[in-house]
Amino acid sequence: MSFLIGENMVGGYGGADILKGCTVDVNEGEIAVIVGPNGAGKSTAMKALLGMLALGSGSVKFKGKDITHLSPQARIAEGIAFVPQTSNVFVNMTVYENLEMGAFLRDDDISETVEQIFELFPILAEKQQQFAGELSGGQRQQVAVARALMSKPSVLMLDEPTAGVSPIVMDELFDRILEVRQSGVAILMVEQNARQALNIADRGFVLVVGENRHTDTGAVLLADPEVRRSFLGG
Amino acid sequence: MEAITDITNAIVLLLNYIVVPGLAYGSQLALGALGITLVFGILRFANFAHGDTMAFGTMITILVTWWLQSKGVSLGPLPTALLALPVGIVFTIAIAVATDRLVYRHYRQQKAPPVIFMIASVGVMFMMNGIVRFVIGPNDQRFLDGERFIVRARDFKASTGLAEGFSIKVSQGLTIVIAVFLVMALFWFLQRTRTGKAMRAYSDNEDLALLSGVNPDRVVLVTWILAAVLATIAGTLYGLDKSFKPFTYLQLLLPMFAAAIVGGIGNPIGAILGGFVIAFSEVVVTYAYKKVFVYLLPTSLEPSGLMQLLSTDYKFAVSFIILVLVLLIKPTGILKGKVI
Numbered sequence: 001m002s003f004l005i006g007e008n009m010v011g012g013y014g015g016a017d018i019l020k021g022c023t024v025d026v027n028e029g030e031i032a033v034i035v036g037p038n039g040a041g042k043s044t045a046m047k048a049l050l051g052m053l054a055l056g057s058g059s060v061k062f063k064g065k066d067i068t069h070l071s072p073q074a075r076i077a078e079g080i081a082f083v084p085q086t087s088n089v090f091v092n093m094t095v096y097e098n099l100e101m102g103a104f105l106r107d108d109d110i111s112e113t114v115e116q117i118f119e120l121f122p123i124l125a126e127k128q129q130q131f132a133g134e135l136s137g138g139q140r141q142q143v144a145v146a147r148a149l150m151s152k153p154s155v156l157m158l159d160e161p162t163a164g165v166s167p168i169v170m171d172e173l174f175d176r177i178l179e180v181r182q183s184g185v186a187i188l189m190v191e192q193n194a195r196q197a198l199n200i201a202d203r204g205f206v207l208v209v210g211e212n213r214h215t216d217t218g219a220v221l222l223a224d225p226e227v228r229r230s231f232l233g234g
Numbered sequence: 235m236e237a238i239t240d241i242t243n244a245i246v247l248l249l250n251y252i253v254v255p256g257l258a259y260g261s262q263l264a265l266g267a268l269g270i271t272l273v274f275g276i277l278r279f280a281n282f283a284h285g286d287t288m289a290f291g292t293m294i295t296i297l298v299t300w301w302l303q304s305k306g307v308s309l310g311p312l313p314t315a316l317l318a319l320p321v322g323i324v325f326t327i328a329i330a331v332a333t334d335r336l337v338y339r340h341y342r343q344q345k346a347p348p349v350i351f352m353i354a355s356v357g358v359m360f361m362m363n364g365i366v367r368f369v370i371g372p373n374d375q376r377f378l379d380g381e382r383f384i385v386r387a388r389d390f391k392a393s394t395g396l397a398e399g400f401s402i403k404v405s406q407g408l409t410i411v412i413a414v415f416l417v418m419a420l421f422w423f424l425q426r427t428r429t430g431k432a433m434r435a436y437s438d439n440e441d442l443a444l445l446s447g448v449n450p451d452r453v454v455l456v457t458w459i460l461a462a463v464l465a466t467i468a469g470t471l472y473g474l475d476k477s478f479k480p481f482t483y484l485q486l487l488l489p490m491f492a493a494a495i496v497g498g499i500g501n502p503i504g505a506i507l508g509g510f511v512i513a514f515s516e517v518v519v520t521y522a523y524k525k526v527f528v529y530l531l532p533t534s535l536e537p538s539g540l541m542q543l544l545s546t547d548y549k550f551a552v553s554f555i556i557l558v559l560v561l562l563i564k565p566t567g568i569l570k571g572k573v574i
Contacts, residue, residue, distance in 0.1 A: 076445060104428075
């Protein structure tokens with residue numbers, strides 16, 4: 001049984017359905033990646049898992065419990081963390097305050113988690129008193145991921161974490177994400193850089209117009225000639 | 235020797251008629267602008283009812299002050315209004331929170347655009363204004379009692395031997411001291427407490443704050459409480475310093491908005507800075523400098539006019555001009571605020 005699963009999800013933002021019965025799931029200690037062409041409903045699928053979109057039909061289950069009707073806040077309290085694609089840091093707050101906000105729902109001591117975060121992202125320890133808005137794009141993405149991790153989530157969802165950062169920063173960010181997986185967190189991400197993402201993925205979902213086209217391990221998808229031709233540029 | 239005396243007299247004149255009144259008026263505007271900027275930062279609309287919220291809080295404070303005075307209660311040298319202030323604050327919090335429940339919450343649930351909120355606040359402004367005029371009347375009310383001066387012009391002249399007097403009114407001293415404490419407390423709250431940080435996060439990035447588990451209802455409630463506290467204190471201090479007249483409080487809306495926008499709206503430090511910028515500009519351009527020049531210039535060059543740049547009747551034009559200039563040149567305000 002999957003840790004977090006959205007089954008046969010159908011829905012959209014009013015108007016026509018964007019998701020037309022797609023299924024996405026992720027297990028503990030696993031990286032799952034959603035790829036696909038523009039407008040395939042990748043981000044929408046992730047928002048549906050988070051509850052930011054009402055489903056017409058289908059269900060979302062987390063740790064075996066049906067959470068289809070929980071609000072996003074309630075899902076976060078259950079242990080799901082989300083890093084939006086844009087505006088994902090508090091620009092007028094310091095790096096440290098961003099981390100504090102990530103741990104807003106916790107009432108225990110957060111210093112140990114802060115230490116772990118600083119080990120994972122050493123640059124943030126250096127910049128902890130700087131405003132997040134003053135950091136470079138890559139550093140900001142690190143703050144964004146770090147903020148999400150502060151709630152000690154069991155599932156981390158990332159919406160295009162490498163959008164707009166340089167290839168070097170992208171490699172580094174993927175390395176960090178691999179490290180996060182080591183700690184047993186389930187990671188689900190939507191990625192434009194499909195090839196690199198599938199490289200580190202345990203499982204990949206190729207979505208096309210709101211439906212699952214291919215679902216397999218990252219390596220198999222990378223080797224599949226049809227997937228390569230249609231989605232990875234040969 | 236006489237030259238030094240003349241220069242000292244000129245400085246005393248400027249201190250007495252520009253620096254002290256400017257500091258007091260600036261503090262009052264800063265407290266008002268802080269309320270406007272907090273509501274703008276959190277609820278994302280320009281609250282036109284803020285001036286009349288100030289009038290409402292001041293009115294309650296005045297009514298309680300009169301009642302206390304009739305019972306023979308007094309604070310000695312300090313105005314009795316200070317004792318009545320907490321009651322005024324409680325009533326203003328109640329009406330601010332009630333207004334939110336009855337008016338603004340509806341539009342929040344509808345996710346109405348900011349302009350709808352702004353127009354709704356104009357409605358609230360008229361309602362509040364009506365209540366105040368109905369209860370206390372449209373006329374000037376005086377409620378200052380106790381000692382009038384901390385430093386008296388006559389005593390100052392006697393002890394320094396200068397021709398010009400220097401005075402600090404109790405209301406001016408109180409305004410500055412209370413404003414300093416209030417601002418320190420507010421910043422401590424916003425920077426150090428969990429709720430304060432949640433408010434800043436909500437103001438910074440609403441969606442991400444919600445994703446972090448911030449409870450929006452609580453943030454909104456605390457914002458109205460803070461706005462009501464600031465409005466009542468600012469209004470009462472202004473009333474003690476000048477006088478209380480409902481229409482004046484409606485007029486105060488312009489310099490307060492100008493202060494908030496000039497400093498950078500949504501930015502609390504900007505509101506304080508803006509308050510002093512507006513207050514000093516008003517005082518500086520409307521002061522008649524004739525006497526200062528008489529002291530500083532040789533007799534042959536003495537000015538014949540009042541040497542006043544602008545009549546006091548036009549003081550609101552000053553806020554307007556500064557506001558327009560800032561919006562043209564630096565729309566985010568002196569310190570970086572939100573672009574409106």
